[in-house]
Amino acid sequence: xxxxxxxxxxxxxxxxxxxxxxxxxxxxxxxxxxxxxxxxxxxxxxxxxxxxxxxxxxxxxxxxxxxxxxxxxxxxxxxxxxxxxxxxxxxxxxxxxxxxxxxxxxxxxxxxxxxxxxxxxxxxxxxxxxxxxxxxxxxxxxxxxxxxxxxxxxxxxxxxxxxxxxxxxxxxxxxxxxxxxxxxxxxxxxxxxxxxxxxxxxxxxxxxxxxxxxxxxxxxxxxxxxxxxxxxxxxxxxxxxxxxxxxxxxxxxxxxxxxxxxx
Amino acid sequence: xxxxxxxxxxxxxxxxxxxxxxxxxxxxxxxxxxxxxxxxxxxxxxxxxxxxxxxxxxxxxxxxxxxxxxxxxxxxxxxxxxxxxxxxxxxxxxxxxxxxxxxxxxxxxxxxxxxxxxxxxxxxxxxxxxxxxxxxxxxxxxxxxxxxxxxxxxxxxxxxxxxxxxxxxxxxxxxxxxxxxxxxxxxxxxxxxxxxxxxxxxxxxxxxxxxxxxxxxxxxxxxxxxxxxxxxxxxxxxxxxxxxxxxxxxxxxxxxxxxxxxxxx
Numbered sequence: 001x002x003x004x005x006x007x008x009x010x011x012x013x014x015x016x017x018x019x020x021x022x023x024x025x026x027x028x029x030x031x032x033x034x035x036x037x038x039x040x041x042x043x044x045x046x047x048x049x050x051x052x053x054x055x056x057x058x059x060x061x062x063x064x065x066x067x068x069x070x071x072x073x074x075x076x077x078x079x080x081x082x083x084x085x086x087x088x089x090x091x092x093x094x095x096x097x098x099x100x101x102x103x104x105x106x107x108x109x110x111x112x113x114x115x116x117x118x119x120x121x122x123x124x125x126x127x128x129x130x131x132x133x134x135x136x137x138x139x140x141x142x143x144x145x146x147x148x149x150x151x152x153x154x155x156x157x158x159x160x161x162x163x164x165x166x167x168x169x170x171x172x173x174x175x176x177x178x179x180x181x182x183x184x185x186x187x188x189x190x191x192x193x194x195x196x197x198x199x200x201x202x203x204x205x206x207x208x209x210x211x212x213x214x215x216x217x218x219x220x221x222x223x224x225x226x227x228x229x230x231x232x233x234x235x236x237x238x239x240x241x242x243x244x245x246x247x248x249x250x251x252x253x254x255x256x257x258x259x260x261x262x263x
Numbered sequence: 264x265x266x267x268x269x270x271x272x273x274x275x276x277x278x279x280x281x282x283x284x285x286x287x288x289x290x291x292x293x294x295x296x297x298x299x300x301x302x303x304x305x306x307x308x309x310x311x312x313x314x315x316x317x318x319x320x321x322x323x324x325x326x327x328x329x330x331x332x333x334x335x336x337x338x339x340x341x342x343x344x345x346x347x348x349x350x351x352x353x354x355x356x357x358x359x360x361x362x363x364x365x366x367x368x369x370x371x372x373x374x375x376x377x378x379x380x381x382x383x384x385x386x387x388x389x390x391x392x393x394x395x396x397x398x399x400x401x402x403x404x405x406x407x408x409x410x411x412x413x414x415x416x417x418x419x420x421x422x423x424x425x426x427x428x429x430x431x432x433x434x435x436x437x438x439x440x441x442x443x444x445x446x447x448x449x450x451x452x453x454x455x456x457x458x459x460x461x462x463x464x465x466x467x468x469x470x471x472x473x474x475x476x477x478x479x480x481x482x483x484x485x486x487x488x489x490x491x492x493x494x495x496x497x498x499x500x501x502x503x504x505x506x507x508x509x510x511x512x513x514x515x516x517x518x519x520x521x522x523x524x525x526x527x528x
Contacts, residue, residue: 021441021443023444024445024447024448025444025447025448027448028448031454032451034463034467035454038463038467039458039462041462042320042321042459043317045320046317046319047317051317052316175298177298177299178298178301181301181302181305182301185305190306190309191312196312197315
């Protein structure tokens with residue numbers, strides 16, 4: 001356990017080192033929020049109140065908060081693992097008396113904390129205050145944070161599974177790009193789910209991606225019954241378990257097939 | 264005086280080497296193509312989905328917006344296919360690899376970028392050409408020779424603007440070394456050229472027209488073609504801006520190269 005805490009600390013500190021990077025990333029996110037705002041304002045320009053059951057403010061909040069969640073929960077796990085495998089550095093990580101899977105997720109967790117505190121929450125406050133978004137204050141804020149954490153675990157485990165599959169695919173870089181755009185599109189983070197045609201909507205509901213974005217936003221904005229909130233969180237937890245198992249399967253394969261040139 | 268043919272021949276040699284080395288990772292090569300395809304189709308689909316609900320966006324109808332979208336992607340092609348190495352400039356500067364460009368009797372910018380050619384972007388090239396032809400047909404643009412020529416000039420101007428901005432941003436590596444964050448940041452600004460700039464509020468419009476000329480990457484030329492109808496003198500603004508930005512980029516690059524000292528190894 002102490003080993004894992006040390007890893008979290010390290011990744012936090014090394015992240016703090018890149019302040020300029022952080023500043024521009026935050027600025028970029030704010031610009032993105034403005035782009036979403038103006039684009040959707042133009043989309044709602046000619047409609048009196050609602051499109052597909054969403055008002056402008058709902059659609060905007062939904063998309064901008066989703067975008068912020070994307071920034072918070074995104075990890076570089078797949079990229080790191082595939083790079084480590086290509087360069088052979090993975091041996092150094094496997095030498096540590098810690099589980100590779102947990103170790104990787106824990107390292108990403110350090111970055112996640114940093115992003116939530118200094119990038120995500122300020123951005124969400126910005127959205128709420130500047131664009132006057134109505135938020136239900138109460139226990140749902142706690143549910144929201146838990147849900148974002150769950151989304152992070154889903155995202156991290158998907159990334160781990162993809163990174164681990166780099167063994168069969170030499171490098172996971174191409175796969176990462178595909179994954180990112182598929183997740184963003186099918187989670188409704190670019191276009192809200194109600195805008196999709198009905199058949200596509202039902203496919204989206206089966207996929208895990210909407211639960212990474214739609215669930216936290218929903219918990220933030222709408223006051224739900226306790227039971228309903230817990231149910232939504234349980235669905236997320238189910239997806240976490242699913243991707244953990246998938247990741248472990250690939251990880252087994254790594255240990256069997258791993259050959260490092262030269263060492 | 265080195266002729267153009269001389270440069271082209273050298274470029275072919277270097278590019279061939281790069282393609283060969285990429286083909287070694289066959290599966291990855293394939294996934295690069297597939298990834299480009301999926302990414303482009305999905306971002307195209309998001310426009311399609313939005314237009315299921317609304318008939319037009321800020322006075323731009325479906326085909327006009329798709330034309331703008333296709334034009335934007337065509338404009339980024341020269342930069343993304345031939346100048347992708349600019350992304351690795353900060354790496355080359357930090358490790359000292361960049362010093363090799365001083366040891367060749369060639370233009371430093373030319374030698375640096377010619378080691379890399381991004382074939383996977385051909386997917387996006389094909390898609391955007393297809394989209395332009397398809398939407399161009401639907402829009403019934405009445406082409407004349409003059410119009411075609413001027414439109415081509417505007418395209419060149421847009422491509423030069425985008426390339427110039429990319430070179431300037433990448434060149435900051437000569438001074439600040441690690442500029443990945445700046446590169447990533449300026450990518451986000453492209454979103455201001457992918458949509459009709461009229462949807463943004465005044466300060467943004469002013470900034471992205473007069474300060475950072477992102478409006479000239481797609482909006483200004485496409486707006487001229489689709490909305491003004493006849494060729495006017497204002498069509499020449501985009502090529503002029505393109506030449507200006509590119510000249511500035513060459514200047515910044517030269518200054519950077521001049522003050523770079525290597526790493527001493």
